[in-house]
Amino acid sequence: MDLSYIINHLGENREQYFNAVSPPIMQSSNFTFNNVGQMRQSLKDELNVPFYTRGGNPTITMLRQKIAALEHAEDALVFGSGSAAVSAAVMSQVKAGDHIVCVAKPYSWTNKLLTKLLARFGVTHTFVDGTDTANFAAALQPNTRLIFLESPNTMTFELQDIPAVVALAKQHNCVTVIDNSYSSPIYQNPIRMGVDIVVHSATKYLNGHSDAVIGVLCSSHKIVRHIFEGEYMTLGGIVSPNDAWLLLRGLRTLPIRMKQTSETAAQVVAYLEAHPLVNKVYYPFSPTFPQHDLARRQMSGCSSLFSFELNLPDIAAMERFCNSLQYFLLACSWGGHESLIFPLCVLHTSENYQQTTLPWNFVRMYVGLEDAKTLIQDIGQAFEKAEKG
Numbered sequence: 001m002d003l004s005y006i007i008n009h010l011g012e013n014r015e016q017y018f019n020a021v022s023p024p025i026m027q028s029s030n031f032t033f034n035n036v037g038q039m040r041q042s043l044k045d046e047l048n049v050p051f052y053t054r055g056g057n058p059t060i061t062m063l064r065q066k067i068a069a070l071e072h073a074e075d076a077l078v079f080g081s082g083s084a085a086v087s088a089a090v091m092s093q094v095k096a097g098d099h100i101v102c103v104a105k106p107y108s109w110t111n112k113l114l115t116k117l118l119a120r121f122g123v124t125h126t127f128v129d130g131t132d133t134a135n136f137a138a139a140l141q142p143n144t145r146l147i148f149l150e151s152p153n154t155m156t157f158e159l160q161d162i163p164a165v166v167a168l169a170k171q172h173n174c175v176t177v178i179d180n181s182y183s184s185p186i187y188q189n190p191i192r193m194g195v196d197i198v199v200h201s202a203t204k205y206l207n208g209h210s211d212a213v214i215g216v217l218c219s220s221h222k223i224v225r226h227i228f229e230g231e232y233m234t235l236g237g238i239v240s241p242n243d244a245w246l247l248l249r250g251l252r253t254l255p256i257r258m259k260q261t262s263e264t265a266a267q268v269v270a271y272l273e274a275h276p277l278v279n280k281v282y283y284p285f286s287p288t289f290p291q292h293d294l295a296r297r298q299m300s301g302c303s304s305l306f307s308f309e310l311n312l313p314d315i316a317a318m319e320r321f322c323n324s325l326q327y328f329l330l331a332c333s334w335g336g337h338e339s340l341i342f343p344l345c346v347l348h349t350s351e352n353y354q355q356t357t358l359p360w361n362f363v364r365m366y367v368g369l370e371d372a373k374t375l376i377q378d379i380g381q382a383f384e385k386a387e388k389g
């Protein structure tokens with residue numbers, strides 16, 4: 001389906017709401033019926049017919065259609081956060097006694113889902129270095145049911161060879177789940193590579209305006225219905241109609257935001273790679289990136305989140321660099337209109353730091369919609385202040 005059609009027209013039945021160009025927010029918890037027969041009929045398909053908003057709501061249904069089409073999936077569900085989508089995807093496929101193989105260094109709350117929550121219910125896991133597919137094969141056990149991928153991850157950006165892992169999973173009857181937040185559906189479509197379930201933190205690129213926390217899950221009709229009847233309705237981690245509407249609006253500009261931020265990021269990365277105060281840049285489309293060939297093969301573009309290590313003498317200098325930036329906000333998350341920086345030295349006195357092997361001179365940078373020249377000048381003046389002391 002054509003991208004412009006998906007974003008501007010799919011699922012929008014304007015004659016049902018006074019031909020309004022922008023869809024209404026259906027801010028209602030429940031829906032009424034003309035007679036008992038109609039009510040009985042609707043209850044048979046709560047996934048698709050509005051009955052009660054925990055199950056379905058027209059604003060959310062419109063969004064589901066667009067998200068599914070963007071990921072080339074048959075259907076999609078929308079959740080109140082990316083973590084809720086990840087948890088529903090994983091929990092729906094395992095039971096006590098099962099084993100999960102997960103790529104090393106996934107998103108922190110995906111890690112806790114496996115190590116803290118599912119461990120309590122008798123589901124075991126093995127983390128593997130995903131840069132070599134052989135590590136997945138070696139970690140498989142007779143009770144392995146699921147392989148979890150995140151390609152690339154969002155700190156050091158290691159990739160997994162998605163088609164190769166999918167082939168392995170199919171041989172062993174394992175379900176594959178991937179967190180595709182980094183690339184967005186614009187730059188990577190794992191379902192086309194055979195992955196069973198794709199999840200996103202829609203808080204990031206999909207919504208793109210840093211004003212809502214949302215998650216999405218894309219899969220086959222069969223799997224979506226299974227998750228709907230289980231984790232979705234039971235745990236009830238739904239999105240509000242209002243936030244669903246914000247995501248509908250965010251999607252209108254997804255392709256141009258991806259294009260613009262990627263172009264700017266490539267310029268900023270080129271500047272950083274040539275700068276004497278930068279030791280190392282982690283960016284999948286950089287020719288020096290160890291998995292550059294794989295990145296070019298399975299991603300049609302590279303988004304605007306990357307990391308680098310600074311050649312500065314101490315944490316005080318790192319703090320001077322970060323504090324001197326005028327355009328890059330000191331904040332977590334990414335994917336919005338605004339550029340951000342997350343320095344690892346933030347963690348250096350916290351117990352979380354013990355869990356990371358990343359050094360204090362490491363920063364993660366997100367490039368937003370600002371002008372490339374402005375951002376490069378900003379980094380340049382911050383480098384000068386960091387050096388001078």
Ligand SMILES: *Cc1c(COP(=O)(O)O)cnc(C)c1O
Nearest residue numbers: 081082083107154181201203214
């Ligand atoms: C932010 C993030 C999540 C969690 O999403 P929320 O919307 O914050 O719950 C999951 N995966 C990745 C890669 C993320 O960056």
